Structure formats: C-alpha cells, structure tokens
Amino acid sequence: MITEVIIWLTLTGLVPGLSGLPTVWGIGRSGYNSSTRKFNLSIPENIPVGEVVANIASALLNEGNSNRSVSFAIVDGDPYGRFSVHADGSLGTLRVANPLDFGVRTRYDLVVLLKCTDTYDKLCQLSNQTYAVKIDINDVEGYPPVYNTTCEAPEREDRPQRLFNLSNVISKFDTGWIHTSDLQFLTSKLRKELVMRVDNEVCGVTVVAGLKSLSDIGWANIYSSTGATLNCSSSQSGMTVQLRLVSRTNPIGEFQDLRENHLINAEWLNDVRFGYFWVFQIDSYRTVSAATIRCESTPIHFKITEQTTTYSIQFTIDKLGCARGKFGPWCDQDCVCKNRARCHGFNGACLCPVGWIGVACDIPIPAVALVTVPSQNIYIGSNVTLSCAAVHFNVSSMSLTYRPFYTKTSTVLSNQTTGIEFTMNAFRDDYNGVYRCVAETAGARDVVVEKELILNVTSCPPNLYGRFCHHTCGCKNGGRCDRWRGCVCRPGWRGEHCDRPCDRGHYGLNCQSVCACQGRGTCHHIDGTCFCQAPWDGPDCSRLLPGLEGQHLQLLGILVIPALFLAVALTNVLRKKATRHVSRQQDEDGIVLVEIHTEDEEEEEASNRRLPWERREEHLNVLKMIGQGSFSHVVLAQLRTPGKEPVLVAAKSTCLADGRDGSERCYRDFYREVDILISLHNQSERREGDNRRVHPNIVQLHGIITQSRPRRILLEYAPRGELLHSLRESRQDPDTRLSDLLPFALHVSRALRELETLKIVHRDVAARNVLITEDGVAKLADFGLARDVYASTVYVHTAHRGQDDLLPLKWMALESLRDGVFTSRSDVWSFGVLLWEIATFGQEPRYPRVPCRPDCGQLIHILTDTPAASGTRLEWPAGCPVSLYRLMCQCWAAEPEDRPDAKQLEQRLEESINDN
Numbered sequence: 050m051i052t053e054v055i056i057w058l059t060l061t062g063l064v065p066g067l068s069g070l071p072t073v074w075g076i077g078r079s080g081y082n083s084s085t086r087k088f089n090l091s092i093p094e095n096i097p098v099g100e101v102v103a104n105i106a107s108a109l110l111n112e113g114n115s116n117r118s119v120s121f122a123i124v125d126g127d128p129y130g131r132f133s134v135h136a137d138g139s140l141g142t143l144r145v146a147n148p149l150d151f152g153v154r155t156r157y158d159l160v161v162l163l164k165c166t167d168t169y170d171k172l173c174q175l176s177n178q179t180y181a182v183k184i185d186i187n188d189v190e191g192y193p194p195v196y197n198t199t200c201e202a203p204e205r206e207d208r209p210q211r212l213f214n215l216s217n218v219i220s221k222f223d224t225g226w227i228h229t230s231d232l233q234f235l236t237s238k239l240r241k242e243l244v245m246r247v248d249n250e251v252c253g254v255t256v257v258a259g260l261k262s263l264s265d266i267g268w269a270n271i272y273s274s275t276g277a278t279l280n281c282s283s284s285q286s287g288m289t290v291q292l293r294l295v296s297r298t299n300p301i302g303e304f305q306d307l308r309e310n311h312l313i314n315a316e317w318l319n320d321v322r323f324g325y326f327w328v329f330q331i332d333s334y335r336t337v338s339a340a341t342i343r344c345e346s347t348p349i350h351f352k353i354t355e356q357t358t359t360y361s362i363q364f365t366i367d368k369l370g371c372a373r374g375k376f377g378p379w380c381d382q383d384c385v386c387k388n389r390a391r392c393h394g395f396n397g398a399c400l401c402p403v404g405w406i407g408v409a410c411d412i413p414i415p416a417v418a419l420v421t422v423p424s425q426n427i428y429i430g431s432n433v434t435l436s437c438a439a440v441h442f443n444v445s446s447m448s449l450t451y452r453p454f455y456t457k458t459s460t461v462l463s464n465q466t467t468g469i470e471f472t473m474n475a476f477r478d479d480y481n482g483v484y485r486c487v488a489e490t491a492g493a494r495d496v497v498v499e500k501e502l503i504l505n506v507t508s509c510p511p512n513l514y515g516r517f518c519h520h521t522c523g524c525k526n527g528g529r530c531d532r533w534r535g536c537v538c539r540p541g542w543r544g545e546h547c548d549r550p551c552d553r554g555h556y557g558l559n560c561q562s563v564c565a566c567q568g569r570g571t572c573h574h575i576d577g578t579c580f581c582q583a584p585w586d587g588p589d590c591s592r593l594l595p596g597l598e599g600q601h602l603q604l605l606g607i608l609v610i611p612a613l614f615l616a617v618a619l620t621n622v623l624r625k626k627a628t629r630h631v632s633r634q635q636d637e638d639g640i641v642l643v644e645i646h647t648e649d650e651e652e653e654e655a656s657n658r659r660l661p662w663e664r665r666e667e668h669l670n671v672l673k674m675i676g677q678g679s680f681s682h683v684v685l686a687q688l689r690t691p692g693k694e695p696v697l698v699a700a701k702s703t704c705l706a707d708g709r710d711g712s713e714r715c716y717r718d719f720y721r722e723v724d725i726l727i728s729l730h731n732q733s734e735r736r737e738g739d740n741r742r743v744h745p746n747i748v749q750l751h752g753i754i755t756q757s758r759p760r761r762i763l764l765e766y767a768p769r770g771e772l773l774h775s776l777r778e779s780r781q782d783p784d785t786r787l788s789d790l791l792p793f794a795l796h797v798s799r800a801l802r803e804l805e806t807l808k809i810v811h812r813d814v815a816a817r818n819v820l821i822t823e824d825g826v827a828k829l830a831d832f833g834l835a836r837d838v839y840a841s842t843v844y845v846h847t848a849h850r851g852q853d854d855l856l857p858l859k860w861m862a863l864e865s866l867r868d869g870v871f872t873s874r875s876d877v878w879s880f881g882v883l884l885w886e887i888a889t890f891g892q893e894p895r896y897p898r899v900p901c902r903p904d905c906g907q908l909i910h911i912l913t914d915t916p917a918a919s920g921t922r923l924e925w926p927a928g929c930p931v932s933l934y935r936l937m938c939q940c941w942a943a944e945p946e947d948r949p950d951a952k953q954l955e956q957r958l959e960e961s962i963n964d965n
C-alpha cells in the first residue's frame with residue numbers, strides 16, 4: 050500500500066508581509082517516498098533556527114504504525130550540527146538547529162536512524178531502519194546580512210544603548226527666530242517613539258516620527274502651508290541626506306511606501322490623528338565620526354508680513370553603539386555570532402575570525418591566518434611582523450614564501466612545523482610583493498591550505514619623505530608632504546617648507562604667475578588680486594579715480610609719508626586695522642585712508658596665536674537670538690568646555706553662508722576682530738601673570754570657533770545689553786539723574802586707558818559699542834566687526850567696488866574724516882561724542898544747521914576751523930553741567946595733541962562723580 054504523504058512545513062515569519070498566513074511547503078509525491086524511505090526537501094537558507102523542516106514520525110505513522118515510543122538520531126550527513134531530530138513526545142520532528150548558509154553548503158544528505166526504546170514494541174521491527182533526508186538549501190536574496198565595515202558601529206556598554214544619537218538641534222528662520230520645539234520633539238521621541246531602520250548595503254539609516262500636530266516641528270507647519278522643501282547636506286563627504294514630510298493622504302504613495310517598508314508603527318497606523326510623518330533618511334553613513342546635517346528650505350514667503358525667509362534645521366548625528374551581543378537601532382536584538390565574532394550594529398551580520406565560517410561563524414574550517422603586525426599604518430621604515438597560523442588543524446609543515454611583483458619565482462622565507470613569525474625590520478620598497486603561507490597536515494586525509502597576502506607599502510610615515518623616508522617635511526601654510534618631493538606648496542607659497550610667500554611680482558601655484566598690477570599696486574601672493582594705491586583703482590590699478598586728478602599730488606603726499614602718522618601710536622594691530630581700508634581710497638564722500646600692507650608672515654603668526662582660543666561648536670548650546678543684522682547675528686549660548694565650568698556667552702557670527710557676503714573681506718574683518726581681541730588678552734596676560742582676564746572694562750573673550758560654520762566669536766555675555774539702549778530706557782524713568790550714568794563713562798575711560806597702554810586703537814568708541822553687565826559695569830566691546838549687528842543709520846554707506854562700507858562718521862575725529870588717520874587721540878574724540886550721548890540720554894548726535902545724515906565732506910566742512918570762526922561742535926545738552934560739556938569740547942579739539950589723554954579723562958570724570 051502506498052500512501053501519499055503531505056508534509057507541512059510552517060515557514061511563518063520568513064517572508065516579510067506574509068507572517069501569520071499558513072504556508073504550505075513541499076506538497077506532493079516528491080516529498081516522501083515510503084518504499085525507499087526518502088524525504089526530498091527544499092528549504093530557504095534563512096529558515097529560522099528551531100523551525101520544523103520534516104516530520105519523520107508522522108511519515109512513519111502513515112505507514113500504518115501506531116503511535117509508539119521510538120527515538121531518532123542523525124547519524125550522517127550533518128557534520129556541523131545544522132539539524133536536529135527529536136522524539137518530541139511521540140513525533141520525530143526534524144528541525145533546524147543552527148543557522149544555514151547557502152554560501153557554505155547547498156545540500157545536505159542526512160541519514161536518520163530510527164531506534165527502538167522498547168524491544169517488546171512491534172515497531173521495533175523497524176528498528177535500525179534509516180531514512181534518507183535530502184535537503185536542498187535555496188539561496189535567499191539579501192541573506193545572510195552583509196557585514197559592511199563602512200558603517201560598523203562601535204561596541205560600548207554605557208547607556209543609552211542606541212545606535213545613533215541626534216543632538217545639537219538648531220532650527221531657525223533666517224529672521225533669527227529659533228524654533229525650540231524641534232529639539233524638544235526629537236529628544237522626547239528618542240525614547241523609542243521613533244521608528245528607525247538601518248540598511249546595511251548602503252549604510253543607510255531611516256528615522257520616522259509620527260506627528261499628531263504639525264506645530265510639533267518647525268518646518269512641518271511651513272511645509273504643509275507653503276510646500277517649501279528642504280535641501281540637506283552633511284559634513285561627511287559622500288553621505289546623502291533627505292529630510293521630508295510625508296502626509297498620510299499623500300497622493301504619490303509615499304505613505305504606502307513607508308507602510309510597506311514597516312516604517313509606520315502600529316499605533317500610527319491605527320490612529321488617523323497621526324496625519325504626517327517626519328522622515329529622515331541618510332545613505333552612505335560612516336560610523337567613524339559624528340556628522341553634522343544641515344537642511345535649508347527653499348524661500349518661504351509670508352503673506353501677512355510680506356516677508357521672505359528661509360528655514361534651516363541643523364543637527365548632529367553621532368555614533369553611539371550597542372553592547373556586545375546586541376544590535377539594531379535600539380540595540381534590542383540579539384546577535385547570533387559565535388566564537389568571538391564581531392556583530393554588526395546595523396543588521397547583526399557576523400564578522401568571522403579566521404577558521405570560522407557561516408552566518409553565525411559557528412562552522413569551523415581548516416584555515417590559515419596570515420596577518421601583519423601592525424595591521425594598519427605600515428610605512429616605509431616600519432618594523433613589520435608577518436605571522437602565519439593554522440586554525441582548527443595540526444600542521445605537519447608550514448612555509449612562508451615571498452614573490453616580488455611581476456616575477457614568477459618565490460623564495461622560501463621560513464619552513465617550520467608550527468606557526469611562523471617573520472619580522473622585517475625597517476620595511477623597504479623592495480619588500481613589497483606577494484606573501485604566501487602554506488600549511489599541511491600529515492594525516493589520513495591530507496589537508497593543504499594556504500593564504501596569500503599582498504604588501505604594497507609606498508608611503509613614508511607622516512611628515513617624512515625621501516627614498517628612505519629620512520627627511521622631514523614640516524610643511525607650513527597648508528603644504529602637503531609628498532613621499533618623493535617633500536613639501537608641495539599651496540598657491541602663493543614657496544620654499545622647502547612652504548614658509549615663504551611668493552616674491553613680489555609673482556603669485557599663484559609655484560609662484561609661476563606674474564603679477565599684472567599697474568602703477569604702484571601690489572599683488573596678493575595667492576590669487577594675484579591687486580591692492581592699488583591712491584589715486585589708482587580698478588582690477589589692475591590702471592584707472593585713475595574720478596575727480597581726484599587735481600588732488601592727486603596732495604594725496605600722494607599723505608601716502609608717501611605715512612610713517613609720520615604711524616610713529617605716533619600705530620602698532621601692528623593698528624596696521625592690521627588699517628589694512629581694512631586697503632584700496633578704499635576715495636569715493637564721493639572724499640574719504641582717504643592710509644594704505645598699509647599686512648605682512649604675510651604676520652598672517653601665519655596670527656593663526657598660531659588663534660589656536661589656544663579655538664572652541665568646538667559641539668560644546669556650544671545655543672539658547673536664543675539676542676541680536677541680528679543682515680550679515681551677522683549674536684546668540685546667547687552656553688559654552689561647556691570639558692573640564693571647565695559652563696559659562697554664558699554672546700556668540701557672534703558673521704559671514705553667514707547665504708552667499709550674500711561670503712566675500713573674502715567679510716572673513717578678513719572677522720579675523721581682524723579676533724586677532725585684536727586675542728592680542729588684547731595675550732598682552733594683559735603677560736602683564737598680569739596667571740590672571741588671564743582682560744581689563745575689567747573690556748569685554749572678555751571666551752574663545753572662537755573657526756573650524757566649523759558659522760565662524761563665531763564667543764564673548765562675555767552682558768545681560769543689560771548696550772549702553773545706548775540703557776540710556777534711552779532711562780528717559781522713561783524720571784528719577785534717573787545724569788550723575789547715575791557717569792560711572793559708565795568712567796568705566797569706558799578706563800578701558801581707553803588700557804587700550805592706550807597697549808597701543809590699540811578702537812576706532813569705534815560709541816554708546817552702542819559699550820555693554821553693561823548685570824552689576825552695572827560698562828565694558829567696551831565691538832572691536833571692529835559686524836557693526837550692522839546693531840543695525841542703525843549711524844554708519845554711512847559708501848559704495849566702492851560694489852562693497853558696502855559703513856563708517857561711524859559722526860563719531861569720527863576730524864583727522865580721521867579728513868586723512869583716514871586713527872590714533873588713541875581720535876578715540877578720545879569719539880569718547881567725547883559718547884559723553885554727549887550720555888548727557889542727552891542717548892540722542893543721536895546732530896550738528897546744528899546740517900542735514901541729519903551729513904556726508905563726509907559736509908562734516909569736514911563744518912568741523913574745520915576757518916579764519917572767521919572756529920569749527921562747529923555738538924551743542925550743549927540741556928541739563929548738562931558746564932564742567933562736563935567743557936570736557937567734551939576738549940575731546941573735540943581740532944589738534945589731537947590738545948585733547949586730554951585717557952588718564953586725564955579718567956581723573957576728570959572721577960572728580961566730577963565725587964563732586965556730585
């Protein structure tokens with residue numbers, strides 16, 4: 050009697066999307082042939098451990114036997130214990146005992162023996178009977194998971210256990226409004242309310258958050274109302290980033306995609322209030338370092354305010370990592386890896402040590418390991434040890450051979466009966482080639498296994514060059530150390546160490562380009578930009594400035610003898626300030642400024658001086674916007690330098706990356722302010738031993754950030770803000786008397802005295818540039834940058850070469866307006882105007898019978914003494930004591946020498962405060 054047998058195999062959970070549906074496998078005659086006692090099966094390689102693949106006992110029962118106690122054993126065909134067969138009560142079930150792998154073995158021919166446990170049982174007639182189970186393993190696409198070293202995550206035990214972290218979220222509009230809810234939203238959701246998925250083949254990470262309310266997240270709102278999309282970029286090269294919003298009712302079917310990819314969790318699926326999904330997707334993610342992601346929206350137009358703005362969100366994605374033995378975005382899945390194999394954090398793929406194969410690295414194979422010590426960073430001159438070892442078998446002989454590239458003959462380096470260690474001292478070029486280790490057993494079944502290793506070491510250790518890597522590069526100014534040639538300089542630099550700029554008249558790569566500047570113009574050594582001297586102008590200094598021809602000689606007079614002015618008080622720092630005006634010689638306002646070149650050597654020194662002040666953006670926690678202008682902004686932030694007390698800082702940034710002002714000039718101004726502040730601090734430091742603080746009436750520098758964008762200057766935070774603001778506010782309070790405000794002036798005069806000693810000229814002393822601390826101390830701030838931060842009309846625009854220039858004309862001394870000369874005494878003039886601002890409770894300086902915004906020429910005209918009358922000055926403010934107005938007028942003396950110096954100012958102010 051032949052019965053047809055149907056073998057049911059449950060494969061539940063194997064195929065995504067089909068889980069829960071019963072799957073029928075192996076129906077028909079091919080399954081079991083009772084006359085030959087053969088099973089014929091075909092199963093996918095990813096069948097889970099524990100799954101039943103055949104039921105031998107049921108076949109037995111179908112042969113007309115009753116349900117008896119028998120036992121089964123696999124006696125052949127399964128050397129590595131992939132399967133197991135159990136009596137399982139009364140049923141003999143064949144199960145998967147260990148992970149299968151198509152790549153290791155595609156077919157198993159098992160021999161299963163039926164054993165008798167009760168000799169009186171009739172079934173014992175069948176005893177010693179064998180069943181042949183033929184199992185074909187089918188390849189499954191995408192299995193086993195790939196171990197992709199690119200995105201290998203670190204193993205770590207500390208909490209939180211999670212593959213990634215999103216941090217430092219800053220989301221804001223370019224109007225300065227910071228959207229804090231994004232941060233709160235993301236951090237709260239990171240407690241497992243996100244769906245995260247990782248894709249190893251592309252090192253991809255997808256994070257999805259369900260949104261009940263659009264206002265949960267900044268741009269969700271904007272997106273839904275305006276359709277503005279985000280363009281993202283990342284600091285990790287090669288990484289692609291996408292941030293988008295998917296609507297449940299999305300017509301393109303993106304929601305369906307998410308659902309099909311199991312990126313929507315059950316709660317979101319069933320609750321229609323989750324109308325939108327925030328989807329963040331990155332590809333080619335490398336776990337070696339944190340990446341900063343920045344996404345910026347297309348322009349958004351607000352109808353109500355008629356404003357166009359953009360929104361940006363920035364955050365850092367950090368590598369965290371799971372504990373050993375765990376994987377998955379939330380580190381909640383168990384690794385199958387055995388034998389100390391490393392498990393991939395993304396998908397649990399195992400990285401087998403030599404001698405082990407299989408999905409779980411649990412199948413031993415005879416193998417030879419041939420490795421170098423060290424395993425990486427081998428250079429010419431390194432000591433390298435090759436070590437060769439046999440895994441899982443006893444060797445009778447083992448040899449290490451070497452064959453140079455492009456030859457056929459090998460030499461035996463070592464021939465032993467145990468493991469080989471071969472050391473090469475001071476690796477040379479001609480040691481490169483193919484190394485091969487061959488090992489064999491002398492047993493019944495000879496095993497010969499071998500392993501090849503190619504060494505192609507071509508580089509010298511860092512900073513060395515030459516045939517034997519004996520020479521040191523020491524390249525400066527971004528030069529690269531070439532293995533053979535030594536330093537390869539960046540454009541504009543030359544010399545063995547790239548430490549010298551191109552000679553005058555040359556510029557560019559290898560200093561090969563010839564300068565094209567005419568007249569007495571000089572060439573920038575890097576890009577050849579011409580710096581012209583008045584009265585010449587134009588890209589190559591060949592154009593004479595209009596309207597200047599007549600004055601030409603007189604101007605040259607000023608330029609030829611700048612030393613006269615410089616000798617007074619100008620220091621290097623002032624020189625740098627003066628460079629700001631390079632080439633800005635003349636325009637309709639008639640401003641002439643002395644041109645002085647910054648020496649190139651100084652540039653490098655400056656960057657060395659900046660180093661100790663460098664802070665990291667990660668340590669800055671932005672709290673809110675406190676001031677903004679069109680090219681820069683100031684945010685209040687907490688600086689948490691490791692090992693130091695957190696401190697509140699006003700972080701001032703400029704050169705915002707919107708293309709409006711990415712000019713070199715903008716950076717120059719930024720660095721100029723940085724350099725002056727650092728110089729100020731360094732000099733105070735020298736004078737006061739351990740005390741690193743700058744003068745108490747000068748704003749304290751806490752650091753700079755130049756290695757990430759935006760570049761920032763981190764300054765002491767003064768909660769009461771600008772003096773000008775305080776002055777205007779005190780108008781509201783009838784009880785405020787002038788004498789209450791004079792201490793501020795005294796403080797500023799002390800700051801000026803310090804600057805005078807240090808030979809630094811501020812050039813912009815004004816109430817708007819004085820900050821007031823919590824306890825009422827005035828501090829001089831704003832050393833030359835981003836004046837537009839306190840956007841006002843006090844700076845006059847002078848258009849020159851298409852750049853906007855802003856000068857505080859009404860605060861400027863006569864000689865500054867006329868000759869472009871700034872000294873400590875011109876700062877005293879500006880201080881006089883500041884006194885006037887205090888005495889008028891913050892009025893804007895106005896000269897009688899002169900337009901509200903006079904231009905430079907008009908100002909020079911009214912300020913200059915004539916034979917008929919002395920020059921006009923600001924008027925006596927109502928209620929101002931005569932002694933104070935007299936002091937102001939002395940500050941405005943036409944001859945700089947006639948003005949008081951900072952020390953005298955301080956004394957006079959002290960007196961007038963004591964008199965009150």
Ligand SMILES: *[C@@H]1O[C@H](CO)[C@@H](O)[C@H](O)[C@H]1NC(C)=O
Binds near residue numbers: 078079080089090091
């Ligand atoms: C077992 O299956 C293979 C195909 O997978 C077939 O070629 C073979 O004839 C089958 N053997 C039996 C005994 O059914």
Ligand SMILES: *[C@@H]1O[C@H](CO)[C@@H](O)[C@H](O)[C@H]1NC(C)=O
Binds near residue numbers: 078082083084085
């Ligand atoms: C069982 O195997 C025998 C011998 O290989 C063959 O003759 C017979 O046709 C097979 N029966 C079935 C149902 O496949």
Ligand SMILES: *[C@@H]1O[C@H](CO)[C@@H](O)[C@H](O)[C@H]1NC(C)=O
Binds near residue numbers: 173176177
């Ligand atoms: C089964 O085989 C074993 C040894 O291989 C033998 O001792 C035993 O007697 C056999 N049993 C039957 C019922 O043939």
Ligand SMILES: *[C@@H]1O[C@H](CO)[C@@H](O)[C@H](O)[C@H]1NC(C)=O
Binds near residue numbers: 195196199252253
């Ligand atoms: C690993 O991921 C990188 C980055 O996406 C990809 O280029 C590479 O092909 C992947 N490697 C494997 C073995 O999948």
Ligand SMILES: *[C@@H]1O[C@H](CO)[C@@H](O)[C@H](O)[C@H]1NC(C)=O
Binds near residue numbers: 474
């Ligand atoms: C290499 O080994 C030699 C001798 O053992 C030693 O003198 C030398 O310092 C080593 N070189 C390096 C780079 O470690």
Ligand SMILES: *[C@@H]1O[C@H](CO)[C@@H](O)[C@H](O)[C@H]1NC(C)=O
Binds near residue numbers: 446448465
């Ligand atoms: C290593 O030595 C053994 C005998 O000592 C010899 O049989 C074998 O051929 C040698 N191997 C090589 C690669 O020279």
Ligand SMILES: *[C@@H]1O[C@H](CO)[C@@H](O)[C@H](O)[C@H]1NC(C)=O
Binds near residue numbers: 454505507
């Ligand atoms: C060795 O490396 C160099 C550069 O890294 C390469 O140009 C050369 O082709 C390599 N040689 C071999 C034989 O692979």
